[in-house]
Amino acid sequence: MEPSTPSSDVIPEKQLKIWKIFRNVGPDGEEILKTAKLAHSAAYNRGLVVTMTDETYSFVREGDDVCKILKIPELSGVQVEEFVTGTINFAVTVDRQVFSWYWGVPPAPVTGSLTGVQARQIALSEFEGILALSVGGDVHQWGLTQSENWRRAWTWTKIPKEHFGNQEVISIACVELTGVALTSKGMLYQWISGEGGTMPKKVRIAGSVPFKKVTGGSDFIAALTLKGEMRYLKIKHPGLISGGDTTTEWKTIFKDHKIQDMASCTWPGKVFVVELNKDARFVLSSPLPEASHHAPSFTLPSSLSMDELFSQNGDTSYQTISAQVKTRNKASDVLCNLWENKKLADVAFSVEGKVITAHRCILAERSEYFEIMFSREWMEATGGASSAIEVKDTKYDVFEALLFYIYTDLIKFKEDEDENIFELMKLADFYCQVKLHNECEKILINNISEENAFFFARIASSVNASTLEEKAMKFIADYQVLGDNSSPEKKPWRGFMDAFEKMSAALLNQ
Template structure:
């Protein structure tokens, strides 16, 4: 059934009997496993012309994809079975097929078969970097040693890069025009390739043929992410500090002047701001703080800073100040386009958009930032490696989504705070071990048509049941704490992770200590670490909040002790 789901398309669940519903849910779960549905950015590939030539059955097996090239005329995609295919112009051998021939039909790259992509990036030559389970492969243009293999010979096939990366696991890669960066599991940054403006960070302008560790002010610090402009490099450390090096003629390093930097230099204007995400355009940067605030700096020829004018900015300025919390920002070194997504899912774009200069963030109807680049960037490349959600699976998912809380088809109701929620036993049994036990044993609830719930609030319990139908959660951070409690009680680990994501995105100075306490209470270690680091980064403000002083003594003592061990109280 997984390969031929069309028979389900027109089924109306309202006419299904219980067995049919069971079959439908089971099919949905099989499809989910087979098609790789999960947490990632889901994008419609048909927005990019290169993919319009693929047959539906070819599109159905794509798990990840990236469109790149000077005219967005090359593409690479990875299937659910981890096979790598490429197509397009093949400029400089950037398709990695072993030759320089272009191909309008997908061609398999056997050398990368079975490799699971973690991060992918491309330069302007173009050259391609692919991190797969810690290993780094490069191919394509190599006129400036940007492949890191010690030569300047064009790379027609993927080559494993090992120089200076022995016992290192690469977790992220990024590329500028003709230089490359890699981030390792232990927070070290390596750079190689073209170095005319100091973008390698070596202290000179000599090209670098092999990966070289970037030191200077990054020495002794742990990098968490990296980003490249055309001829500049940026890094964010685990404490939220931002460093930049390389070309700075238009202020793209954000350090207050326009002099090139041969070694990493800290962006002092972001002192006190804990940056979570940083992306680079051709000559500008966007940064997103842990409080959901967006900043921009650098080149502004097309309004890509979103300031309402075309004046370059040598230091970060706030963007989208009158909007709600921002949760994602997007830019690409080969474009002058910027995009951002807010907490409620609104997507904004600005900068160079289809030849126009949008000087201020403009609200779109898109559901993700990737759509902005598909429709309005020049060239319409992808700003990241994206995940793909097959249309056939969405058809089933939407069918189930519509039947949540449907009085017409339900066979069970939950009463919470005097309000009813309509559900189907079959769905609950298949999706949740707690309900499977409830309805298969001698629990009294198994014989009831209405089950009373007193332990949890109506918004929390409804969101939980809705999650079982949709695999998504839509709650404010404060209510997500209650849902985290429920997920812990019901041993729903995926729901627990989704709650943690919501809480992370909604953390503020005022609620940070409350969220930290909840994370500790519900044994959410990753969330606990995130909230703790946020509290330490905003220590003065957090310690003045009501939540901090209303915490119990043991909690306060443990926090102060842990913060002290981290050096939070150093002079």
């Protein structure tokens, strides 16, 4: 085996050992794990590993103490990026090409309508049903079709985009033969595949706001709205569903909580992990078939990561495991240390009566604005050589976050802190920090909701956030939130009218 790259590029041992399949793998297995850049736990007795040299191995445990490790030649040297495992396994490469195989059978490129197609996502159910989503937003399904010689064969076929309202599909899920697709406009479409199946139909849920995520388990599919509401669909046997209209079967769960995220393992999929915030997650377990009349059960919130919760409750990873810590060069480490210890700091800023110290050379090197500020002419004109530089019209925390980013290239605030992120973007615009401004704008675009769309549409142009303004106005138009949010009790009339006038002008100019 060729020498491995530095250990910071491989998966840490403690990240692998939470999974049973990667424990007690013998000397050869341990050597492979030391160079693992990707890993996937398919079950307690099956796993896959890709090394830093792009060699792919299967780990199969045949007994309590015996782990059989085999190299997979067909997946070596092709730069695998992720795995999806179940009764059929899939490997997706860096260039989004797809290989499929059964355990014990060599992998081969997929055929049918997926031939040469770049795949964004593969969705499996526990027993039947496989869907694929292309980079272009097309949905493909695996099933029996009749060929030209009248023989029936299993193959991939594409579902015409017209069945999804000619919208781009951004995510898919399936359980048994029931498929659900989420479009770029936040709409859900549902259908039954296979013989006697149905074409996709739009899901209509009373009082529902746009959805942002969908995922499937062993016998129910869950969808998450932009407001953090979690809806789920209990899957019936396909023969019991008529016309594909299962609108009334979508139910709300955890009504009193705002859900941040959710995930499920592909197979066996009896476990969901629901995230309330970055420090609180709980496990939602689907009931066993003999107790199918019962609602799903759930655990108390925990600070454990999603990977840890899945490893403790199902032995199947919900996504392919990779190194979590990005490699930083030594220069970045030095800057971070200087920010933390303030050693040899030679400039001070006064914000809201509090002082922040920093280093002139670092700020001047990484910011054109500060380079000009610290020029001899500016310092002589302001008398700022020895006194603290007063900073007005901003908050202490926001200005500190600006300096923190200049040192570390990291945004200090959490992504759900819309107000602080917006103020930081505003400050970045003033201080000509283009990269920071763009990163803040992307975060805010992802956070657009009924509560803030009007504010963003009205104020974004004042901080040169044209994309945010465009997306906010599109959100208002697409989801028709004008009627629900235009009363004085809910939104200021000024904000409403400004946003409406901007949106109208934009539409007229198209």
